Amino acid sequence: MKIVTPTYRLCRKLCSLTTFVRYLTASQASEALRPFYFAVHPDFFGQHPKERAVNEESLQRLSNYLENLYGTGIASPTTVKFYLRGQGSNAKNTAQNTENHVTVYTQAVTIKLFSQDVQSTVSQILRTCHLKTDHLKSLVKKGAHRSQVYSRPIKWDHTYYAYANKQKPGDATPPARSKQTLESWLTKNRQRALRRLEKSQLIRDDADNLRSELCNRYHLRDIRWESDWNIGAFRMSLSSFRKILEENPSYALYIRDKELIFGSITGICKEGFILLSNESVPQYWSRVLEHLPNAAPQMNLLLTMEGELSGYLGNAVISHEKYFHRITIEDYAILLKKMLSSFKVYHLSRRRWKEGRVILPNSMTDLKIIVEGIIGHLAVTTSGQLVVPASTQPQNVINFLVQNKEKCLQKVNNYPRLQANRKRLFAQCIKNYNLRSLEVDVSLTEDQVNNGLNRLIDNKLPLSVSMQDLRIRISRYYTVLRDGEVYIPWDLHIT
Incomplete structure (x- = not known):
């Protein structure tokens, strides 16, 4: 008996489409996502009705998203949640053994779909689920040299060539692609x-x-x-x-x-x-x-670890402020332990004295340091704080602190003025356009936010009517959410 599931319908829809997006056909996309389908297929979650229902709904939403990409080339950004099955013990949530059934381990993942081409979307799905993407490269290479599917040449409407920024057969020069305003x-x-x-x-x-x-x-x-x-x-x-x-x-x-x-x-x-x-x-x-x-004893332990780490860094203040992502105290303790272990070994090594990388006590008391995740790079924030990933080598951290001390102090002194200017820009935008609300995406930098606000303020006249009574969020793309909130990119073009 054939069981019709969202996965089956998704594969059928993908295979029935014949347009090309970034050299990845519908059938190739379905083939590339095969490990993903195997991990989230609802039929494997018979003992877990909640996870099965979530996967069925998310597969349907993913199907609609890919259909839009193949049909119009444009899909509204969305977020889908899946439960992955596996046989490892390191998954976040595990189901108990049941008689005559194999233990199914499940891990919840959230996938943000925002790319406007199929290849990037497929790659994003696989990478988010920690699945291999090696086979995707061979599929893309195969698709790039694929011959024409149709037996006769296709003559598209002139609007297609304008939108895709491609040269129309017979034209001397390709048309320039118009920018979204x-x-x-x-x-x-x-x-x-x-x-x-x-x-x-x-x-x-x-x-x-x-x-x-x-x-x-x-x-x-x-x-x-x-x-x-x-x-x-x-x-x-x-x-x-x-x-x-x-x-x-x-x-x-x-x-x-x-x-x-x-x-x-x-x-x-x-x-x-x-x-x-x-x-x-x-x-x-x-x-x-x-x-x-x-939580109180755990927080006290964190303070003790921060004090010890501060001692290796010239008594700089270890700040609790969020830089990009929220992090739990358990994960934060792991990061601090990793850094402390590295600095203890380095502090006792001869290499430290040979290379001359020594920070004197109390020489960095005016600086604030934010300890971030394992992966990242050393950086100085707009407010003058130093961002240090926990995996950074001690000698690199010390060099970075010494080289950027003056820069940090200058930014610390200048930050109150930047904050006041940002509040002024916000108030002016809300007043100029009579907005219901104005917010910004947390992933944007201070400079990107100010750039977007200044563009809105400098173009009050063309937008005076069309912006009224809206709820605006400055982000990286255009979209309208289900509750009516409007997302606009920070590097927008007005007219």
């Missing part, structure tokens, strides 16, 4: 954004009321939303959180005077905030809230 994009999408804003307004008001109620009733300092999901997911998260507190009154004492952030991870972050992932089940939230009293 904010004015033209808003002309097409403004009404759609306003309709979605109107539909989601009741949900937004309900979320605001729930947020205020929880803060006042349980004496929370603040509740923030740091997720890519829409306002409906925020309201559901707040409702689930309230239900947990009503069922467990003792948690009220644990969360008093704390700050709560709904984001992509669950735990306690190094800044001391409570982190709850909107993708986790409420039972997992309960376990985190139950163990909140144990």
